[in-house]
Amino acid sequence: MRTLIIGAGATGGYFGARLAQAGHDVALLVRPARADTLRRRGLRLTGLGEPDERVEPRLLTAAELADTPGPDPYDLILLTVKATGLARAVEDFAPAVGPDTVILPVLNGLAHLDLLTERFGAHRVWGGVAKIITTLNDDGDIVRLAPFATLDLGPIDGTDPDRARRTAALLDAVPGVQATASAGVLGDMWGKWSFIVTVSSVNILGRGNVGEVVAVPGGDALGPAVFAEAAAVAAASGHALSQEVRDLAVGMATQADSPLTTSLYRDMTAGLPSEAEHLFGDLVDRARALGVPTPLLDLATLQLRVQEARLGKG
Numbered sequence: 001m002r003t004l005i006i007g008a009g010a011t012g013g014y015f016g017a018r019l020a021q022a023g024h025d026v027a028l029l030v031r032p033a034r035a036d037t038l039r040r041r042g043l044r045l046t047g048l049g050e051p052d053e054r055v056e057p058r059l060l061t062a063a064e065l066a067d068t069p070g071p072d073p074y075d076l077i078l079l080t081v082k083a084t085g086l087a088r089a090v091e092d093f094a095p096a097v098g099p100d101t102v103i104l105p106v107l108n109g110l111a112h113l114d115l116l117t118e119r120f121g122a123h124r125v126w127g128g129v130a131k132i133i134t135t136l137n138d139d140g141d142i143v144r145l146a147p148f149a150t151l152d153l154g155p156i157d158g159t160d161p162d163r164a165r166r167t168a169a170l171l172d173a174v175p176g177v178q179a180t181a182s183a184g185v186l187g188d189m190w191g192k193w194s195f196i197v198t199v200s201s202v203n204i205l206g207r208g209n210v211g212e213v214v215a216v217p218g219g220d221a222l223g224p225a226v227f228a229e230a231a232a233v234a235a236a237s238g239h240a241l242s243q244e245v246r247d248l249a250v251g252m253a254t255q256a257d258s259p260l261t262t263s264l265y266r267d268m269t270a271g272l273p274s275e276a277e278h279l280f281g282d283l284v285d286r287a288r289a290l291g292v293p294t295p296l297l298d299l300a301t302l303q304l305r306v307q308e309a310r311l312g313k314g
Contacts, residue, residue: 073098
């Protein structure tokens with residue numbers, strides 16, 4: 001299976017490193033500056049008290065991919081960029097897409113599926129949920145913060161479940177990766193989306209990490225209330241969330257002394273562009289169309305939009 005991973009950040013870099021270590025035919029499509037760093041230092045994994053690992057996967061830039069005469073299409077394209085970089089990434093990897101290519105995005109939310117299916121067709125686009133806690137340090141190395149790295153995947157149009165099972169089996173055989181073929185991948189995506197907006201809303205509306213919000217009177221009620229709104233939108237969309245999903249989201253959003261903040265909140269407080277519209281704007285738009293009231297999510301979305309407007313004027 002020829003695999004092209006779009007991005008070599010904390011998520012794409014980890015999966016790319018593990019596939020390369022296992023001997024897979026894998027390449028990483030990266031920006032020129034990132035390619036220079038990786039060619040000089042290698043792709044490095046660190047953290048969890050384990051010995052550092054250095055991997056030298058095959059790297060491609062968009063120009064190199066476009067200039068390759070008659071490139072063989074890839075079997076799997078694992079898309080790991082943020083929503084803010086999605087449109088450019090699509091143009092970059094388009095030359096690698098062939099008749100039988102599967103595009104597997106692991107972005108949060110659902111809005112990206114519309115763009116990808118419109119461009120490449122629903123038969124080529126799968127849904128995916130990656131659960132991995134990694135970050136990049138100042139040197140661009142991938143720091144593992146938790147021992148798990150899971151990937152749930154499946155076709156969004158319900159076709160070719162056998163290929164999904166074969167693909168998951170190949171990825172699951174890679175040390176350091178747990179992959180599962182999901183018959184309800186859209187429901188899985190709704191579950192992760194609801195989790196992210198719940199914790200992000202606690203951060204945004206409470207102006208602090210989870211522990212700081214929970215520590216003040218009434219703070220422990222915020223997470224459950226936000227999750228209830230997100231779950232109502234999911235249910236109205238035909239994807240009722242399980243008790244397991246609720247327990248995880250509410251538990252993480254009400255944990256005392258937790259330093260947890262989401263990357264969206266960290267981008268917001270750092271004055272950086274965020275996935276505000278992809279994660280919050282799209283969700284509240286769906287809620288309005290379905291007639292589901294979401295006052296807390298609306299307020300969090302408003303705050304994010306004010307911040308984005310400030311950036312646009314900067």
